[in-house]
Amino acid sequence: MKFLIVLALIGAAAATPLSADQAALVKGAWDKVKTSEVEILAAVxxxxxxxxxxxxxxxxxxxxxxxGSAAFALHATRIVSFISEVISLSGNSATAPAIETLATELASNHKNRGVTQAQFNEFRTALTNYVSSNASWGDNVASAWNQAFDNVYAIIFARL
Ligand code: HEM
Known part of the structure; x- marks a missing residue:
C-alpha cells in the first residue's frame, strides 16, 4: 500500500512528455497566433x-x-519567440534537455525580477484564453496544451 502511494506521488510530480501527436496539436494551435506578438502581450x-x-x-x-511602440513590439517578440522555440522542441525526448535549459534560464531571469508563480499562472491563463479563442480548439488540443504548460512550469516553479 505504502509502495503504491509512493508510486502515485512520483507519478504526480514527474513530467509527462508530449507525444508526437500532442506536440503537433500544440504546434497547430500556436501557428495560428504566433505572428500576433503585440496582440498577445496586450491581451496579457x-x-x-x-x-x-x-x-x-x-x-x-x-x-x-x-x-504601438517599438519597445512594446520588441518585448512581445522576445516572449513569443521564446514560446515558439520551446514548442518547436516539444514532442521529442532528444530535445527535452534543451527545453530544460531554456526554462531554467527563464526562471532565473524572472526570479531576479521578482516575478511570482501567481503571475506566471496569470500569464498562462491569459495566453491560453488568447490561443483558445484564436485557433481551432477542442478537448484534445486543450489537453496537449495544458500538458505542455504543466511540464515547462514544473521546471520553472522548481527554480523561481
Ligand atoms: C508572468 C509574469 C511575467 C513578468 C511580470 C515578466 C516580466 C519581465 C520583465 C520585467 C522583463 C525585462 C524587460 C526589460 O528588459 O525591461 C522580461 C523579459 C523577458 N520575459 Fe518575462 N515576464 C513574465 C513572464 C514571462 C513568460 C511566461 C515568458 C515566456 C514564456 C517570458 C519571457 C521573457 C523573455 C524571453 C524576456 C527577455 C529575455 C530576458 O531578459 O529574460 N516572461 N520579463
Missing amino acids: FTAYPDIQAKFPAFAGKDLASVK
Missing part, C-alpha cells in the same frame, strides 16, 4: 495589469499609449 497586460507593472518600460503607462 489587459487581463493582468500587475504583469505590465513589472516592466520598467511600461509600468504606470496607459496600455493604448505603449502598445
Whole structure:
C-alpha cells in the first residue's frame, strides 16, 4: 500500500512528455497566433495589469499609449519567440534537455525580477484564453496544451 502511494506521488510530480501527436496539436494551435506578438502581450497586460507593472518600460503607462511602440513590439517578440522555440522542441525526448535549459534560464531571469508563480499562472491563463479563442480548439488540443504548460512550469516553479 505504502509502495503504491509512493508510486502515485512520483507519478504526480514527474513530467509527462508530449507525444508526437500532442506536440503537433500544440504546434497547430500556436501557428495560428504566433505572428500576433503585440496582440498577445496586450491581451496579457489587459487581463493582468500587475504583469505590465513589472516592466520598467511600461509600468504606470496607459496600455493604448505603449502598445504601438517599438519597445512594446520588441518585448512581445522576445516572449513569443521564446514560446515558439520551446514548442518547436516539444514532442521529442532528444530535445527535452534543451527545453530544460531554456526554462531554467527563464526562471532565473524572472526570479531576479521578482516575478511570482501567481503571475506566471496569470500569464498562462491569459495566453491560453488568447490561443483558445484564436485557433481551432477542442478537448484534445486543450489537453496537449495544458500538458505542455504543466511540464515547462514544473521546471520553472522548481527554480523561481
Ligand atoms: C508572468 C509574469 C511575467 C513578468 C511580470 C515578466 C516580466 C519581465 C520583465 C520585467 C522583463 C525585462 C524587460 C526589460 O528588459 O525591461 C522580461 C523579459 C523577458 N520575459 Fe518575462 N515576464 C513574465 C513572464 C514571462 C513568460 C511566461 C515568458 C515566456 C514564456 C517570458 C519571457 C521573457 C523573455 C524571453 C524576456 C527577455 C529575455 C530576458 O531578459 O529574460 N516572461 N520579463
